[in-house]
Every structure is written in structure tokens, then in C-alpha cells.
Amino acid sequence: MSFESDKRFNDFKHFPRGLRRSGEFTVAEADSLEKNGTVMLALYQGVQAPRDEAEAAFVAQIQTGEAGTNPHAKVWFKYLKVIGPKRVHRLCTVAGSAEETSFEASSSSDESLD
16 A cells, blocks of 8 residues: 555644644645655655555656645645745835935925025
8 A cells, every 4th residue: 555654744843733733734634644744755855765656656746846636745745835934025115226316306406496
């Protein structure tokens, strides 16, 4: 059977309360990661060779970056996305030279009126 492991997968570094309680995964996704995540990680890191066609397809999809219809690859890509770096969008502006120029121009025109 594919993705079979005796050890349950837990990532307490990124999910200190567990995968189920993180709020990032559905119950089915958390079950899949806990049951198969150890083998998925080993295949992803190249530590373990694929044992059957399903694992070989998983490795091929991970290398190409497309999950397709493989549920294991979909869950693994979602896991990688969740633990990856967060994108921060800031809504602030930085004063540029264009703004400084407009202030200088308006102050010089005020001086010329006097």
C-alpha cells in the first residue's frame, strides 16, 4: 500500500497545537497529512525512493510543481504553502524625489510673488 508509515506526521515547529487544531487544514487533509506525511516528507526530500506507482506519480508531480488530481500532492502543496514565508502587503508610501520637487517648486513660486 502506498504512503504507508508506522509513524504519525507532526510538525510542532509550525503547528505547536497540531495540524488538526491549526485551522489551516480540513479534517480530511489533516488526517491525510498525519497518516501519510512522514512518507511524503521523505519522498519530497529524496530520502526515500518511491515504492509503487502512486508514490512515483507523487514525486513526479512535486518535481513539476503541479498537483493535478493527485490528492496526496494537493495536500502536500497546501502544507508547503502554509509553512512557507508569509507575504506582507503594507499600505504606506515612501516620500520620493517627485514629491520633494513639487514642494520646492511651490515654495519658490511663492517667493517670486513677494
